[in-house]
Amino acid sequence: MGLKRALVFILLLVSRFGISQIPELSPLSKISVLTCGPGNELYSTFGHSAFRVTDPAIGIDVVYNYGVFDFTSDNFYINFTKGKLDYMLARQQFTNFIREYKYDNRWVKEQVLQLSQDQRNTLFQFLENNYLPENRAYPYDFFYNNCATKIWDVLALVYGQKLKFDENYLQEQFTHRELIRQNMPTNSWSAFGIDLALGAIIDDLATPKEHMFLPIYVMKQFNTSKLEANPLTLNEVTLFQPEPLGQKGIFLVTPLFWSLVFLTIVLFITFMDNRNNKRTKGLDFALFFITGLAGILIFYLWFMTDHTATANNFNILWAFPLNLLLAFWVGRKKAIPRWIAKYILMLQGMLLAVVLLWIFKVQIFSPVIIPILLALSARYVYLYRYNRKQIPNSYA
Numbered sequence: 001m002g003l004k005r006a007l008v009f010i011l012l013l014v015s016r017f018g019i020s021q022i023p024e025l026s027p028l029s030k031i032s033v034l035t036c037g038p039g040n041e042l043y044s045t046f047g048h049s050a051f052r053v054t055d056p057a058i059g060i061d062v063v064y065n066y067g068v069f070d071f072t073s074d075n076f077y078i079n080f081t082k083g084k085l086d087y088m089l090a091r092q093q094f095t096n097f098i099r100e101y102k103y104d105n106r107w108v109k110e111q112v113l114q115l116s117q118d119q120r121n122t123l124f125q126f127l128e129n130n131y132l133p134e135n136r137a138y139p140y141d142f143f144y145n146n147c148a149t150k151i152w153d154v155l156a157l158v159y160g161q162k163l164k165f166d167e168n169y170l171q172e173q174f175t176h177r178e179l180i181r182q183n184m185p186t187n188s189w190s191a192f193g194i195d196l197a198l199g200a201i202i203d204d205l206a207t208p209k210e211h212m213f214l215p216i217y218v219m220k221q222f223n224t225s226k227l228e229a230n231p232l233t234l235n236e237v238t239l240f241q242p243e244p245l246g247q248k249g250i251f252l253v254t255p256l257f258w259s260l261v262f263l264t265i266v267l268f269i270t271f272m273d274n275r276n277n278k279r280t281k282g283l284d285f286a287l288f289f290i291t292g293l294a295g296i297l298i299f300y301l302w303f304m305t306d307h308t309a310t311a312n313n314f315n316i317l318w319a320f321p322l323n324l325l326l327a328f329w330v331g332r333k334k335a336i337p338r339w340i341a342k343y344i345l346m347l348q349g350m351l352l353a354v355v356l357l358w359i360f361k362v363q364i365f366s367p368v369i370i371p372i373l374l375a376l377s378a379r380y381v382y383l384y385r386y387n388r389k390q391i392p393n394s395y396a
Contacts, residue, residue, distance in 0.1 A: 022128045025121050026057035030112050033151055034063065034097075035219040035236070037107035038183055042190050044104070046183050047215040049148040052094060052110065053124055061094040064127045067147030069140070087140040087147070089131050098240060105242040111222050111233040119159070119227075126158050141308060143176060143202075148215040159227060166224040167208050170217075176202035176309070177364055179214055185249065186367060192255040195366035196294070197301055199313030200357075203364050255368045263371035270382045279386055285331030287379060292324025314363045317350040318373060330383075341387045348380045 036048040051064040068090040101108050115123065129135060140146060155163055174182070177198070184191045211217040225232040251257050269283050299321050301310035326343065330336060351373055357363050 022125050023058055023060075025053070025055050025117065025124055027117055028057045029053070029055035029117070029120055029124075031115060031120050031123055032110045032112040033218070033222060033233070034239075035109045035111070035215045036101055037242075039104050039106050044106070045190065046180075046213075047106075047148075049151045049215040049218050050097070051123075051127060051151070051154075053127070054094070063092055063094050063097040064131065065090045065092065065097070065147065066138070066150040085140050086137040088138070089127075089136040091131050102240055102242075105245065107241050108239040109219065109236040110239050111219065111236045113233055114227065114230055123155070123158050126154065130154075143210065143213045143309060146213055148218050149213055151218050152209075152212055152221070162228045163232070164226040164228075165209065166221065166226075169221050169224040170208055170211065173205055173208070174211070175204060175364075176206050176210070179206060179211060183214070187249075187254045187256045189255055192366050192368045195364075195368075196315055196319075197298070197313070198309045199302065199311050199315075200363035201311045202309050203361065255366075256371075259368050259371040263375040266375035266379055270378055273386070274382060277389075279336075279383070281331050284379070284383065285327050287376065288323040288327035288330055291319045291376070292321055292327055294319035295321035296324060312363070314354065314357050315365065315369075317354050317357075318369070318376060320347065320350065323347075335390050336383065336387045338387075341384055344380050344384045344387075348377065348384075351377050351380070 030053075032052045032054075034048075034050045034052050036050075038045050038047050048065075048067055050066070052062070053064065054061045066087065066089050068088045069085060098108060113120075113123075138145065138150075152165075177195075180194060180198075180202070181191065184194075208221075212221060219236060222233045223235065266283065266287070269280050273280055295316055298310075298313050298316045298319055301307060302313050302316070326340065329340060354365065354373065358365050
């Protein structure tokens, strides 16, 4: 029977591409939404959503997946950094889809959409048309146009005002940053990188619909949504539930550990410099160079790309772009120029501004930067005092 269904499906595909006809789904068909748990890789951290179309009468069981991108496309990495990356709709056999998630040990749940045969055919035809090469690409946005948001958006396009969104499906609302942190440990390199790259714009309270950039909230919404007067879905069914692995994190490889190491090194060298009345130029060069380089990246993501989430990033106050240029001044063998002392005071003031912005929740920063801020502050104070000793008349 399996071979027969495969041959039927191949014939359908030939018909589909040969004479541009989409087969009609039978009364035995069903369309469902698949929700998949998070994986270990960064791109899979937030889970996944997809459509599944099944019809035993004509022998199809396929998944329509809006979460595919092409590494081999022209200027892939340039477009990725600029926020101009296109994602695509892919179609694959369900057996291959579920096999991948079992291999990755990720749970998979299914919600069957309560649709009439005509409604199923309308949605199926939309998906097939959307899968055409000229239609399948779409501009990706992490919060507003991804594999999860596409699920609701497609249904809204197909069924219009008949589809009823339930504004009260949440027990508690979160900010975009809080929603991200629900899916990854705060003391992880991925979370640290996200907190460094994304700005204050994601510290606003997400609307009920904006929660649905995460697949788990799509699943929750579907449990309460209606199509006309009828429930959109029944309760979800678990297709695969992996065994818990019980992984333990190793503190020695976390960003917090290395930021504490950084603080210890800076404080120790600064203490020895103060004791010996000298300045370790290599340390100062490294501090200014690294913070300046990070500042250039933040500036680029904020002002030079189309990413919606990298705006208003006040990490730029402690990772200041001009530090990259100043690194070559403080790294010289000569005494620090007089004007740099005022610049260092400005840097110290910006560190204070970071703390105030954090306290008043204008932007929530990664806790990992606390040791970094302490290290920078301690070194800036020492540099200012050291420079004052070297050029006392300039402070009269």
